[in-house]
Every structure is written in structure tokens, then in C-alpha cells.
Amino acid sequence: MKQEDFTFVKDALPFWNALSAEQKEILEYSITLRRIPAGTIMHGGADDLDGLFLVKKGQARAFIVSETGKEITLYRLLERDMCIFSASCMLRNINFEILVEAEKDTEAFLIPSTVYQSLLQSSIAVSDYTNQLMSSRFSDVMWIMEQVLFMSFDKRLALFLLDQANIEGSNRLTITHEAIAKHMGTAREVVTRMLKYFAAEGMVELFRGGVILSDPEKLRRKHA
């Protein structure tokens, strides 16, 4: 591992300082940096790497998919985020399948499951960190669930567009109606109909392959 990568890892793992010299050494020598092209299924596909991913740069999404191919995005993984469910084989009592897909070209450090597992069993700091990660993902999923159950679709779509603009750092979003539908667990037609309504209200402009948030303030009032 390069010195700058090592510094990044130490800094991103809050349990690092609580580890013994031996544990630090094992971790340092087992972590590898992986380059993952946009569009790759990092977890849940045919070429799974067995371990936890710590995102160095790029962007991934965790999602579930039904037997009929319907999807919904549960949460995003951005720089310094840890993907714990890619090592779900080591998490007892987890009996659901979350898929993870690189949305942009991504670089991530891979911690092998066996190494993490042994830390988990010997370090209370690692166990505590794992608890916190799980709680945090649990909260993300509950938030999506509350949205799906309790929020009308126009509010959800306004919120999705604003979140997306925030992640991209731009009000011009290159994203198809089909892709939005997949993130939100609905059909493309439903997305297209609501986007046309938003456009008629002057909140967005539509172009081939994307959406411009022309009046983000009005969108914000929509979802408030």
C-alpha cells in the first residue's frame, strides 16, 4: 500500500488506534486497492470479491431487486464509506441479499472477510464500529421505507432530484427516466408522467437523457 493510501485507511477506520500492533500489521498487509469500472456489480453478481469495501473515490449504490427485476436504491456509498454487506456471509442473522453496483469508476480498499471476522471477534472497538455501521444502514433503509410507505410520489421524486443534484454538485442531471424509476422502485411511465408535470410547473426542464433543475427552490417547497 502506498503511504498516502495507508494514511487514508488509518484515518477512515475509527478503530485503527485501538488495535494491537499485530492486528494493525495483519490489516495493513491484507488490504488491497481495487479499481472498479462504472457499471460493475461489486456485490451480488457473479464475480464477487469476498470482503468489505472502503471507498477511496467514486460512487456506488446498494439496492435490492425483486424476482421480476424491479429495483429500489437503499443507500449510496461515497468517499470514506464502508460497504459492510458485501461481507454479509460473516454477519450472522442477515438473510436478505443487497446488491452493490459502482455508479462511477470507483477505487476501493478491500478488507478480506476472514481478516475482518477475526478482528471482530477479538476487538471491542471493531465490534462497536460494526454496530454503528449496521445502525447507520438500518436507519437509511428505514428512511426509504417511510418514504415508500408514507410519502406521496411527487414529494419523493422532488426529494430524489434534489438529493441527486447534491451528490453530483450540479443542477444538470444526466439520468434517464428508466434509471430514476429503478432507484425509486417504480415504473418508468410513472416517472415520466410526474417529470412532465414538474416541467409544466416550471420546476424542471427535460432534455434527452436528463433533467435540469431549473427552479430547485420550488422543488424544495414541493417536498417540504
Added chain:
Amino acid sequence: MKQEDFTFVKDALPFWNALSAEQKEILEYSITLRRIPAGTIMHGGADDLDGLFLVKKGQARAFIVSETGKEITLYRLLERDMCIFSASCMLRNINFEILVEAEKDTEAFLIPSTVYQSLLQSSIAVSDYTNQLMSSRFSDVMWIMEQVLFMSFDKRLALFLLDQANIEGSNRLTITHEAIAKHMGTAREVVTRMLKYFAAEGMVELFRGGVILSDPEKLRRKHA
């Protein structure tokens, strides 16, 4: 604590044997048995007890509720189940509100949050147990989410009735359409319409205040 209660607690807490003599003593003297009448909001109401509940007997449900009063049941707590979210103040990164309601007269052991918290910070066995509990609840919630997102309502209702018959140990369920709607996060009218369809198909019989599963096998094929 009575001897039989003490035996129950030791047996239900898988981390008991890993505790130090001092930790065991603190836990033993801080646990109290509570009697909770059916209908009581055990967590999320005005009279919250601050701690974790271990159910001795009875039945409770964990649910979420929207601003407009719409509800959905996330999971059930039965004998020997631990209710961890009633101590959510001590769980970092949990930023959603789960309510817990006794569905039957319930007896539960209360472990004060402060006591559990100190065990969590000092015992890897307790930390590991907490991880497992959280994973297990996370799986329950993901299962509900997949049902809501991906399963048609007739299948969900068939599954709900079969689960309920299983919990009650009877095919005669004393439950209103309103209550079923609350468990499932939908409106009473939707439940009534589908139950009438099930009745017309000979799968159930309806009576004032309840449902009889007259052909459970046919219901089972419905949800399969």
C-alpha cells in the same frame, strides 16, 4: 428476582456466561420484572421505561407510524425475544422511531439502558450479541420492505393471515379489518375488499370482529 426468573434470564441471554462475576451481579440486581397490560405503548409513548425488554410471556409488536397516523407492523416480539430499540437512545446512528405496543398482557424483564450500555462497552460478548440482534431486526425489516415493494396485496394478505394463525395457534382470528390494515400499512377498505374476495373463493369465512381460515391450504397456494 425469583429463582425461576433468574434461570429464565440467564438462559435467554447468550452472553451471560461470558460476563465477569461483577458484571453478572450488577445485571442481576438491576433487572426488574414488569407487567404490561395489552394495549400499552411500551416504547414511543408518554410513559416510556428506559431500557431493553426481554419478553417473559405475552406478545408485542414493533411498528412505525406516519404523521397522518398510517401504521405498519415491522416485527413481533414473543417469549424470549429482546426489544433492543426501546433503548435506542443508547444506540448511536439510529435516527428513526420504532414504537412497541403490547398486543397481549405481557410480562417482560427490563434491563436499564445505563447498565446495558456499560456492558456493551466492556464485553465483546455483549457487543457481538447486540450486533446479532440488530442484524436480525434488520432482516425482519428488509423482509417487510420487499413484501411492500414487490409483492401483490393478495399474497401479502394471505401470508399475514397464515402468520397470524401460526402465532395464535388457531385458524379462528379475532381481529378487525381496521387492525389488519394497521399491521399492513394500508387502508381498511382495501383489506375488506380483499377479504370479501377471499371469502368468495372459499378460503376464509368472515364474522363480526374476525376471520376464520376455512381453507388454509388454498391460502398457502395463494401466497406461494
